[in-house]
Amino acid sequence: MRSKTQLSSNLKLVIISLVFLFLFIMLFKSSIFSFTQPLTTTSNTNNDSKISSQETEKTTKSECPSLPITPTCTKNPPSLANALIHYATTKITPQQTIQEISVSAKVLQKKSPCNFLVFGLGHDSLMWTSLNYGGRTVFLEEDKTWIEQIQSKFPTLESYHVVYDTKVHQSDELMKIGMEQEDCKKVSDPRFSKCGLALKGFPSEIYDVEWDVIMVDAPTGYFDGAPGRMSAIYTAGLIARNRENGDTDVFVHDVDRKVEDQFSKAFLCEGYLREQEGRIRHFNIPSHRARLGRPYCP
Known part of the structure; x- marks a missing residue:
């Protein structure tokens, strides 16, 4: 067990x-x-x-x-190709310095393609056309023979012959008219302006276009018997003020001279002055038709 x-x-x-x-x-x-x-x-x-x-x-x-x-x-645009060939093969350079050209080139870079009116047909015309590629660039020239010479080389440039009936030695008298005549401070189409400074003999399409940029580098103004730029500066300001809306950039070259200095300050207004480099001044003028009652100069 x-x-x-x-x-x-x-x-x-x-x-x-x-x-x-x-x-x-x-x-x-x-x-x-x-x-x-x-x-x-x-x-x-x-x-x-x-x-x-x-x-x-x-x-x-x-x-x-x-x-x-x-x-x-x-392909490069024809205007640019022509400009490159021209400036690479010529010994003649534009009258403006590279610093002066840069002032207007900056504006064109922002605004182009645009409507660009240039008083004067010169050695820099191809450059201005190229900088405004795709826009419309028009040149107003006093010398008919010079126009024919340039057009034979560059037929694509749009230029018109214009006649000026003023002289540099009349500048003091014209300044007095512009400052004292009430009609010279009224904004209107230059063709119908009663101001003695307004240029009325341009082709009609010059007055019909709203110009975004204007360059006053003519007519001739370095001696007493030359036409001078008194009326050109005044008319550029009137065209800018008379646009329906927006603003116009206006450049005046050779402001080291008496006429260009005094007339640009008086009729483009120091209040609209944006920049000066060397002998060129840049003004930005707004439309006076878009805002009624705006003073002629700010």
Whole structure:
């Protein structure tokens, strides 16, 4: 009896030990699984990220257009090509310095293509036309022979012959008329102005166009018998004020001379002066028709 009881006890002990061993193994496996799970997840995430990155890279590469094997050939505009050839092969340079030219070039860079009126047809005419590429650049010239000479070389330039009936030695008298006549401070079409300074003999289309930029670099004004720029400066200011809306940039060259200095200050107004560089002044004149009651000079 004692041996049977002892055997039964040993068997129970073995069974209990096996159960505990089984439970221990299960718990050990569970702990190992929970410990390694984040590593596995991270690894999968990294793999997924790599795959996603590769797919994005493939998509980006497919969406980006490839560069052409040969570059597209674009021709230079004729005005620019003519100007490059002309200035590369001539020893004659424009009368304005590079600093003075830069003043109006900055304005043209912003406003072009625009309507650009130039008093004077000179060695810089091709340059002005090129800087206003796509716009309309018109030149007014007093010397008919010079116009024919320039047009034979550059037939694409648009120029008109105009006649001035003033003389430099009359400048003091004309200044008095401009300052004292009430009609000279009224804004109107120059053709119908009663002011003695207004130029009325231009081609009609000069008066019909609203000019965005005006350059007064003519007529001749360096000796007493020359026409002088008294009326040209006054008329440029009148054209600017008479536009329906917006503003006009007006440049006057040779302001180191008495006429250009006094008449630009009086009729383009120091209040509208924006910049002076060397012998050139830049005025910005707003429309006076767009705001009635605006004083002639601010």
